[in-house]
Amino acid sequence: MDIRDLTVDDLDAVLDNRKRAFGPISGSDIETWRGLVVPVLPTGRYIGAFDGPRLIATARINAFTQWWHGRPMPMGGVASVTVAPEDRGRGVGRAITQAVIERAAELGDVVSALYPATTPLYRSMGWEHAGGLTRVTLPTEALRGLDAAGPGVKLRRMGPDDAPELIATIGRIHAATRASGPLCYDERTWRLWLAEDDDFCYVADDGFLIYRWNSGDIQVDNCVAGSEATARALWSLVGTASSVAKSVTAVVEPYDPVLWLLRERSKDEIRQTRWMFRVIDLPAAVARRGFPAGISVDTVIHVEDPQRPANSGAWRLEISSGAGSVSPSSGAGPAFGVRGLSALFAGVPMATLRRAGLVTGGSAEDDEALDAAFHCAAYMLDYF
Numbered sequence: 319m320d321i322r323d324l325t326v327d328d329l330d331a332v333l334d335n336r337k338r339a340f341g342p343i344s345g346s347d348i349e350t351w352r353g354l355v356v357p358v359l360p361t362g363r364y365i366g367a368f369d370g371p372r373l374i375a376t377a378r379i380n381a382f383t384q385w386w387h388g389r390p391m392p393m394g395g396v397a398s399v400t401v402a403p404e405d406r407g408r409g410v411g412r413a414i415t416q417a418v419i420e421r422a423a424e425l426g427d428v429v430s431a432l433y434p435a436t437t438p439l440y441r442s443m444g445w446e447h448a449g450g451l452t453r454v455t456l457p458t459e460a461l462r463g464l465d466a467a468g469p470g471v472k473l474r475r476m477g478p479d480d481a482p483e484l485i486a487t488i489g490r491i492h493a494a495t496r497a498s499g500p501l502c503y504d505e506r507t508w509r510l511w512l513a514e515d516d517d518f519c520y521v522a523d524d525g526f527l528i529y530r531w532n533s534g535d536i537q538v539d540n541c542v543a544g545s546e547a548t549a550r551a552l553w554s555l556v557g558t559a560s561s562v563a564k565s566v567t568a569v570v571e572p573y574d575p576v577l578w579l580l581r582e583r584s585k586d587e588i589r590q591t592r593w594m595f596r597v598i599d600l601p602a603a604v605a606r607r608g609f610p611a612g613i614s615v616d617t618v619i620h621v622e623d624p625q626r627p628a629n630s631g632a633w634r635l636e637i638s639s640g641a642g643s644v645s646p647s648s649g650a651g652p653a654f655g656v657r658g659l660s661a662l663f664a665g666v667p668m669a670t671l672r673r674a675g676l677v678t679g680g681s682a683e684d685d686e687a688l689d690a691a692f693h694c695a696a697y698m699l700d701y702f
Contacts, residue, residue, distance in 0.1 A: 319410070321417045324364045324376065326356060331373040332366065339400035353510060364398075365421060367414050374405040375414040379422055380702055381504060383489075384429065386663075387608030387640075387694060388496035390489065394418075394427030394598065395501065395702050399435070415443045419598065419625050428602040429663075431501075431595045433701060440594050444625050446657040446676070448595035448664030449499045449696030455587040456566045458536060460580050462557030464550045471551040476519035476526065481508035484526055491524060491544040496608065497571075498665060498694035501702075520555065527552040531563070538568035540699055541576070549575045572695045593698055595664045597656065600629040603663065604642045611640040615687045618651035619644075620679070621659050629656060637691050652680030652688070665694035 324332060329352065336351075337343060343351070358364050358378065367375035377399045384393035396418055401410045422430050434440050437447070476484065488502045503511070511528075512519055517539070520527045524544035530537050536559055543549035553576050556566055570576065577583065597603050600621065615637040623629035634647035654662065658676030662668070668685035671677040 319374070319413060320368045321365055321414065322368065323362055324359055324366045326359060328366060328373060329355070332364075332376055335373060335376055335400040335402055336398065338403055350510070354507065357506060362421065362425065365414070365417055367410055367417075369405070373402070375399075375401045375410045377414050377418045379418060379425065379427065379430075381425075381427070382501040382702075384431070384499065384501045385492040385497045386429075386606075387498055387610070388493045389606060389608035390492075390502075391429060391603065391606035392425075392427050393501060394422035394425065394430040396422075396430055396432035397702050399432075411439050412443065415439065416625060419443065419596075422598050423626065423628075428599040428606060429596065430598050431593055431698075433591065433593050437594070441657060443596075444623060444656040444660065445594040445596040446661040446666075447592050448661055448666065449698060450572075450590040450592050451698045451701055452570055452572055453589045453591075454568055454570050454574075454577070456568065456576070456580070458557055458560040458563045458566050460557070460582060461553045461566060461576075462560045463581060464554040464557060464579055471522055471547050473520045473522050473527075473551060473555065476512055476521045478509040478512045480519075480521060481505045481512060484508060484512070484521060487521065487524065487526060488542070491542055494544055497697075499696035500571075500699050503700075520552065522548045522551065524548050525552055527555065529556060529568075532567070535563045536566040538566060541568060541570070542699070543575065546575065546579070549579060553579070569699050571699070572697050591701065595660050595696070597629065597660045597663055598626065600633065600659070601644050604635070604644050607642060607663070609637050609640050609642050609691050610693075613687075613691050614638045615642075615691050617684055617687060618647050618649045619659075619688075620651060620653040621656065622654070623656035623659075626656070629659075642691070650679065652684050653678050662688060662692050664696045665692055667693075 363379045366373050378397050380395035382393045382395045383390045516530050525548040528540045541552050617635055619635050620632050621629055632647050633644040635644050654677050658671050668689050
């Protein structure tokens with residue numbers, strides 16, 4: 319088996335594998351897909367496994383920015399992982415996934431996330447369930463009743479040339495709200511999404527909205543606001559369709575302000591798509607992560623990462639003034655496999671990790687300190 323970067327000449331075979339893995343794809347979607355992947359090929363972020371001349375597996379590593387407690391870091395979003403049906407069960411999936419881990423490290427992606435088609439494979443390679451993408455269904459009329467916030471909030475339509483402003487807006491909001499988990503595409507990708515004819519896109523000084531019609535109702539892909547006034551303005555804009563659309567299905571934060579702005583809320587209709595997370599470069603990931611400013615931690619943790627031995631060993635974890643670091647150390651402390659470490663990084667409580675067998679050793683004081691440092695409600699607003 320030979321694993322190498324994919325080229326334009328490989329794309330027909332890649333598309334065939336993709337169809338066999340995920341089902342048919344329309345002609346227009348094929349063109350969109352080619353527009354997305356062709357510029358990625360020279361960057362080393364699309365790799366394939368070959369048996370002689372035959373393509374048997376693929377994986378793409380999207381270049382994302384992801385926020386953790388309000389601080390951005392480079393994240394490799396793993397997608398388009400395919401194995402030809404006739405080659406499954408031969409260890410090909412593990413081989414291409416190991417190559418993804420190594421390539422992500424080479425590219426400087428200090429963490430990685432993915433939406434799993436199968437949990438066992440990714441767990442065996444160090445990813446663990448960490449957060450969710452939450453969809454809520456709301457009555458359109460209830461949103462109309464929020465009312466626009468008045469002349470202080472100026473909304474305008476967005477197009478491809480607004481991509482830089484949108485990226486800056488996303489960064490400001492996620493930093494200010496100390497968000498954990500949401501991601502941002504690069505400018506080229508945002509330009510492609512903002513050019514979609516069926517998407518309606520609006521931006522304010524501290525927020526943005528992207529929605530579309532879906533079988534007579536409204537589907538909100540993104541509605542992010544940094545203030546009450548902007549949240550009311552964006553959601554009430556969606557509500558102006560209430561004479562036609564009876565319901566709105568929206569991707570929201572776990573504690574999205576719209577759920578507290580609604581006048582009537584007796585039950586929630588919520589669905590969640592889970593995603594998995596992995597630390598790729600432990601020292602860099604801790605150094606780039608944000609932490610609560612009032613928390614101080616100085617402890618030793620032990621890590622075992624067979625796929626990335628550079629992460630393995632005893633580490634002194636120091637956190638103070640909202641920043642953290644790890645350095646090689648010795649001594650006793652909690653012991654994590656990379657799955658448990660990655661889940662802790664994403665805010666999964668130590669009590670959960672212990673009862674799931676993902677951490678051993680250490681003391682109750684260690685658990686309380688680590689919980690206080692890493693606590694968050696990890697979420698994403700984008701599926702990839």
